[in-house]
Amino acid sequence: MGTFYCAICRQTTFTGKRHIFGKNHQSRLRVVLLKFVEKVKEARRTLKKPQVEKFDCTQHKQTFWCYCCGLNIESNVTDGNMAVLHGGLLEHMATPEHKKNTHKFWWENKADPKLRDKVIIAEEETERFKVEVAKALESYVEKEDEYIKQQADLLRAQEKHRQEVLQSLLEVCFPRMQWHVMQSRSRLTDPTAPTCLRRILSALSFCLKDQSSRWGAASWTPWLKCRGLQQDKA
Ligand SMILES: [Zn+2]
Ligand SMILES: [Zn+2]
Numbered sequence: 001m002g003t004f005y006c007a008i009c010r011q012t013t014f015t016g017k018r019h020i021f022g023k024n025h026q027s028r029l030r031v032v033l034l035k036f037v038e039k040v041k042e043a044r045r046t047l048k049k050p051q052v053e054k055f056d057c058t059q060h061k062q063t064f065w066c067y068c069c070g071l072n073i074e075s076n077v078t079d080g081n082m083a084v085l086h087g088g089l090l091e092h093m094a095t096p097e098h099k100k101n102t103h104k105f106w107w108e109n110k111a112d113p114k115l116r117d118k119v120i121i122a123e124e125e126t127e128r129f130k131v132e133v134a135k136a137l138e139s140y141v142e143k144e145d146e147y148i149k150q151q152a153d154l155l156r157a158q159e160k161h162r163q164e165v166l167q168s169l170l171e172v173c174f175p176r177m178q179w180h181v182m183q184s185r186s187r188l189t190d191p192t193a194p195t196c197l198r199r200i201l202s203a204l205s206f207c208l209k210d211q212s213s214r215w216g217a218a219s220w221t222p223w224l225k226c227r228g229l230q231q232d233k234a
Helices: 023-044 085-094 096-109 113-119 121-191 198-216 217-232
Strands: 004-006 011-013 052-054 063-066 071-074 081-082
Touching: 063 113, 071 085, 085 096, 085 121, 096 113, 096 121, 113 217
Parallel strands: none
Antiparallel strands: 004 011, 052 081, 063 071
């Protein structure tokens, strides 16, 4: 006979000694079983209405310790895309091995017999659960498809609006810009237009006249002479 580990007391008993299933063990067992039964009860609530969610590795990778089998079991069932909450727990509680181990555990620990059947799930119940899971998965996929369709419609509507805004800018604003350019050009050539540009132009011509007087008559003389000659000839 080797060592014995009591998961309830978290104590190892070595060869030659017997683990005492006394008062301490029983009070710890009550606490452990209440938590264990509560967990199974929570999972049982989803038997008729399974909960299907989009898989999230931070939430759906939970495990639970089955005291009866001494095994760590995945709480949920997932394909990496979707997760069926409590699916793993319900499936485990319905296996013949778990049923056999539960009976053994209850007898060894002298646990309350009223609680025993609360941690065993009948095979028929899991069969019905699987049918409900298939329906829940189908409706989940339909909802997902509908959501994707809505998002695609929204993107199309946004793109259409963007195109319309761009089109109206081209149709309204661009001709207006052209009109303003034309107006500015016509003001430049219109002598009656009291614009800044005209004032600038007259100031510029004054400067030129002033410069010509400063440069002196010498530089202009040949040109004036030539012009005078031409005028004379005319
Ligand atoms: Zn113990
Ligand atoms: Zn088990």
